[in-house]
Every structure is written in structure tokens, then in C-alpha cells.
Amino acid sequence: MQPLNSKTAVKAQRPERIIQFGEGNFLRAFIDWIVWQMDQRTDFDSSVVIVQPIAQGMADRLQEQDCLYHVNLQGLIDGQTVNSLERIDSVSRTVNPYTDFDSFLALATLPDVRFVISNTTEAGIAFDANCHLCDTPPASYPAKLTQLLYHRFRTFCGDPSKGLIIFPCELIFQNGHHLIDCIRKYIELWKDELGTDAEAFRQWFEQSCYVCTTLVDRIVPGFPRKDIDAIQERVGYADQMVVQAEAFHLWVIETAPNLSLEQLAKEFPADKAGLHVIFTTDESPYHERKVTLLNGPHTVLSPVAFLTGLDIVRDACQHEVIGRFVRQVMYEELLPTLNLPEDELRRFADDVMERFCNPYVDHQLTSIMLNSFPKFRTRDLPALKTYLQRQGTLPKGLVLGLAAIVTYYRGGKRADGVSITPNDDPRIMQLLTDLWQTEDTRRIAEGVLAAEFIWEENLNLVPGLTDLLAADLQAIQEQGMMNTVISTLDI
Numbered sequence: 006m007q008p009l010n011s012k013t014a015v016k017a018q019r020p021e022r023i024i025q026f027g028e029g030n031f032l033r034a035f036i037d038w039i040v041w042q043m044d045q046r047t048d049f050d051s052s053v054v055i056v057q058p059i060a061q062g063m064a065d066r067l068q069e070q071d072c073l074y075h076v077n078l079q080g081l082i083d084g085q086t087v088n089s090l091e092r093i094d095s096v097s098r099t100v101n102p103y104t105d106f107d108s109f110l111a112l113a114t115l116p117d118v119r120f121v122i123s124n125t126t127e128a129g130i131a132f133d134a135n136c137h138l139c140d141t142p143p144a145s146y147p148a149k150l151t152q153l154l155y156h157r158f159r160t161f162c163g164d165p166s167k168g169l170i171i172f173p174c175e176l177i178f179q180n181g182h183h184l185i186d187c188i189r190k191y192i193e194l195w196k197d198e199l200g201t202d203a204e205a206f207r208q209w210f211e212q213s214c215y216v217c218t219t220l221v222d223r224i225v226p227g228f229p230r231k232d233i234d235a236i237q238e239r240v241g242y243a244d245q246m247v248v249q250a251e252a253f254h255l256w257v258i259e260t261a262p263n264l265s266l267e268q269l270a271k272e273f274p275a276d277k278a279g280l281h282v283i284f285t286t287d288e289s290p291y292h293e294r295k296v297t298l299l300n301g302p303h304t305v306l307s308p309v310a311f312l313t314g315l316d317i318v319r320d321a322c323q324h325e326v327i328g329r330f331v332r333q334v335m336y337e338e339l340l341p342t343l344n345l346p347e348d349e350l351r352r353f354a355d356d357v358m359e360r361f362c363n364p365y366v367d368h369q370l371t372s373i374m375l376n377s378f379p380k381f382r383t384r385d386l387p388a389l390k391t392y393l394q395r396q397g398t399l400p401k402g403l404v405l406g407l408a409a410i411v412t413y414y415r416g417g418k419r420a421d422g423v424s425i426t427p428n429d430d431p432r433i434m435q436l437l438t439d440l441w442q443t444e445d446t447r448r449i450a451e452g453v454l455a456a457e458f459i460w461e462e463n464l465n466l467v468p469g470l471t472d473l474l475a476a477d478l479q480a481i482q483e484q485g486m487m488n489t490v491i492s493t494l495d496i
Contacts, residue, residue, distance in 0.1 A: 009242035011071040016094045019044065022051035024112050024153070026058045026123035026146055028067055028099060030227040034250035036122050036174065038076050039280055041095040046278040051120075052097040054112060058125045058146050064099035067246055072096035075244050077229060077236060079365035080252035086364065087252040090240055102142040102149065109142060109149075113156035116167075119272065121150065124174040124221075132187045138198040147187035154188070154214065155199070158206050168213030170272065172258065174221045178292055181218030181259065188216075215261035217269070218288050222255040222295060226366070253360050255281045255295075259288035290345050298350070299357050301339050301384045305406025306331045307373040308413040312486040314421055318368040322361045330402060330490050332358070338400035342391035376429050377410045378459050386460070390467070399469050401493050408477035409486065411453055415441045420485070433459060446482065450475035 007013045023040065025032060036053075043049040055072070057064040067074070078089045102109035112118065123129070125146040136148035143149055154169070161167040173180040188210065196203040229236060229249040236247055260269045266284050275282035283291065303318070309330060310321035321327045335357070340350050361368075385403050392400045414427040414437040427434065433456075440452040450471050454464035465471045480489040 009244045019052040020117045023053040023120045034225045034248040043278045055099045057101045060103045074246035077249045078252045080363045081359040106141040121171045138195045151191040165213040171216045181216045215264040218259040220257040225250040257283045257291040304380045307370040308409035311370045334402040342388040446478040447475045
């Protein structure tokens with residue numbers, strides 16, 4: 006089988022207009038795939054230069070294939086099974102600043118560069134006061150970016166047209182705001198090193214560069230170890246950089262204050278390529294939608310389904326009873342608490358259900374249940390309160406989900422002998438151990454809800470919550486989880 010490179014496969018040559026910090030699976034299956042789609046369907050005509058953000062990475066491995074690789078998308082779209090393979094040629098080359106700092110800094114001098122995109126993990130957008138302008142390179146990503154921006158400022162004598170549009174894709178809320186804060190701190194920290202350029206550089210960054218907060222959504226399992234032989238046979242190349250990802254994708258981009266939506270969409274025409282990219286002035290409702298309708302159902306379906314004897318998300322969603330429970334939680338309890346148009350929310354919820362039912366992904370329920378109490382606090386508790394406020398009653402499914410978490414944290418074994426092994430903050434684990442030793446479901450409910458180190462408040466003050474949680478805990482002990490779900494759904 007022939008190797009994959011520019012000698013054995015066609016690779017288009019396009020202007021280098023995007024600098025990308027990160028060469029990992031997610032960026033290659035999401036951002037670089039999106040750029041490739043835009044190149045195919047619009048006049049975007051751009052390529053990506055990848056910067057390896059840490060000393061140890063995959064840049065060399067990608068360069069060995071001349072930055073060619075395949076993306077294998079799998080899942081359900083509008084009820085139809087997708088299992089596609091596309092060869093991506095949107096990456097022109099890679100640069101490792103730890104072995105070739107001059108080439109990294111030279112990226113700032115490329116006249117066509119307009120965008121910077123990054124995904125340097127959740128910890129990547131952080132201020133490190135030990136970084137200096139003269140470092141080759143600085144340790145942190147924001148320091149590297151500030152260094153690159155300053156070199157561009159100097160190269161083009163502060164030309165406003167040479168400012169950059171910056172899309173951080175790190176999985177933290179308001180990632181753009183955090184990145185701006187870091188860059189400002191570096192400009193202040195380095196003012197002596199910047200000398201007389203300090204104020205002019207600061208103004209150029211503030212007025213000519215645009216940092217956009219973004220939200221990204223695509224599950225990317227990564228290299229398909231179990232399928233690689235079949236994939237290589239199918240494509241006809243010994244591709245060692247294949248990336249497997251779900252078919253669904255979503256990118257929400259909040260424009261910068263001094264950049265209009267129209268200008269952003271014109272310069273980055275992802276919508277014209279038919280991609281699921283949303284330009285907005287406020288990313289937060291979409292963040293709330295994702296947390297509530299994707300992460301929220303996950304958090305409560307997992308312990309409920311697991312305690313009935315199921316192990317995989319797909320099987321839970323397709324189960325006659327548990328699937329109905331999941332849909333009640335999503336469509337009847339969580340969805341009405343959000344503030345986007347209902348038809349838009351329902352479309353997103355439908356997409357989520359398809360993702361949960363992905364025939365290619367065996368998503369283990371136990372992998373979701375790590376740190377379930379903090380997850381419930383951030384993902385489900387706000388909706389529980391909003392539902393109570395708007396409907397005047399508690400959402401039965403969400404409360405049952407909390408009861409299932411409390412029951413799961415008792416440990417022991419399922420009815421079929423499978424071990425139950427909760428994992429959370431040691432204080433939470435000890436609290437649940439002590440409470441379950443009382444064997445009093447009322448005391449257990451009161452004790453869990455009173456734990457302000459978990460909830461940052463006493464949830465016993467939420468009207469009716471203590472009584473309903475205690476009743477659910479008692480029902481699970483007496484009837485088992487499946488019968489409790491059936492009675493909750495009034496089946």
C-alpha cells in the first residue's frame with residue numbers, strides 16, 4: 006500500500022491565511038475540516054499553518070505526510086447513517102517553535118495571514134508571569150500569541166489592515182474574553198521590554214485585532230485503532246494520521262465588539278459553505294443550550310440507566326422505558342427553561358438524540374458518572390430552579406436523576422452483580438458513605454441537599470425538593486430503579 010503524501014496524492018496550493026496553534030485530533034477533524042469545506046464550496050482559498058503549541062507533539066508526524074490525512078465521519082444525520090471518508094489538504098505545513106523559532110516568528114510577516122485559531126486544552130489560556138518577550142519561545146500560548154502579534158505590529162509598522170481575527174476554541178466559557186485578558190496582562194508585564202512601542206502596540210491590538218469568543222461542538226474519538234486496517238484499505242493509502250469524528254458539528258462564533266457580523270461573515274464565509282456555523286453577538290445562550298440539552302440529559306440518564314442494568318448511552322436512549330425518560334427530561338423539563346426560539350431548541354434537541362444514538366460510538370454510562378454531583382450542580386440544577394419558577398412544580402425526571410446519583414454513590418453491586426464504583430471529591434464520597442449508613446432516606450435526602458460545599462447553598466430551602474428526593478430514594482430502595490422510572494412516567 007502506498008504512503009500518503011503530496012507525491013502520491015494531489016494537494017492543492019493555497020495562500021497561508023490561517024495560523025493554528027494545535028495539531029491534535031480535534032482541530033484537524035473540526036477546524037481544518039471546516040476550512041477544507043470552505044475551500045471546496047466558496048472562494049475562501051486559504052490554507053492553515055499549524056504551530057505545535059508544546060514541546061512534545063505530532064507536528065513532525067503530520068509533516069511526514071505533507072500534512073495530508075483523512076477524516077472519517079460517523080453517525081446519524083436526519084435519521085440517515087453516515088460513514089464518510091474525506092482527504093483533507095487544507096494544512097500547508099507545520100512549524101515547531103521549540104526547534105525552529107525563527108520560522109515561527111516569520112509567520113507574523115506573512116502578508117496574507119488574517120486568522121489565528123487555537124485549541125490548547127482548557128489549561129492553555131492562562132497567564133504565566135514567568136514568560137518574557139525575549140523567550141524562544143515563551144511557555145504559554147497567550148504569551149506566544151502576544152509575541153507573534155508584536156512582531157507583526159513591528160513588521161508592518163502598525164498598519165491597521167494587518168490586524169488579525171482570532172478564534173480561540175478552548176473548551177472554556179467565554180474563551181475569547183479570557184484570552185484578551187491574558188494578552189493585555191502580557192503587554193503590561195512586558196512594557197519595559199516593549200519600550201517606546203508599548204502604548205502604540207497596545208492600541209493596535211485593541212483597535213485592529215479582533216478576538217472572538219467561540220463555542221465548538223463535535224465529539225472526536227481520534228485515531229481509529231480498531232478500524233484503521235479497513236480504512237486504509239478503503240482509501241488506498243497507508244494514512245497514519247486518520248481522525249475519526251462524529252458527523253455532527255457546530256461552531257458558534259461571537260463577534261468582537263469592533264467587528265460587525267456582516268464583516269465577520271464576509272471574511273470567514275462558513276455559512277455560505279453550508280456549514281453549521283453561527284455568527285452572533287452573544288455566545289452565552291448557545292453555551293447554556295449545549296450545557297442544558299446535551300450535558301444535562303447525560304448527567305441524569307447515566308445513573309438511572311446504569312441502575313436498571315444498561316451500560317451504553319445508545320442502548321439507554323433506544324430502550325422502551327429509559328428512552329422515554331430521557332425524552333421527558335430533555336423535551337419537557339430542560340428545553341422549556343431556555344430562552345432561545347422553541348423551534349431552534351427542538352432542532353438542537355433532535356440532533357442531540359441522534360448523537361446519543363450514534364451506532365458507531367459505544368459511550369459507556371460509567372464514563373459520564375465521574376464527578377456527578379458537580380455536574381448536576383452546573384448542568385441540571387439551574388434548569389430545575391427555572392422549571393420550578395415557571396411551572397410552579399418540580400421536574401420529576403430531574404429529581405429522579407438526582408436520586409439515582411445519590412443511590413449510585415452508595416456503591417455495592419447492581420442486581421446483575423456488576424460493581425458500582427462512584428468517583429468524586431473525597432469529601433462528597435465520605436458524606437454519602439456516612440449518610441447511607443443511617444439507612445434513613447429522609448436523613449440522606451436532607452444531608453445531601455444541605456451540603457453547601459457541593460451546591461454553594463442549602464437546597465433543602467427549595468420548596469418540595471427534600472420531600473420528593475426522599476420519596477424517590479425510598480421508592481428506588483423498595484421497588485428498584487426500573488419500577489420507579491415507570492411510576493415517575495405514569496406508564
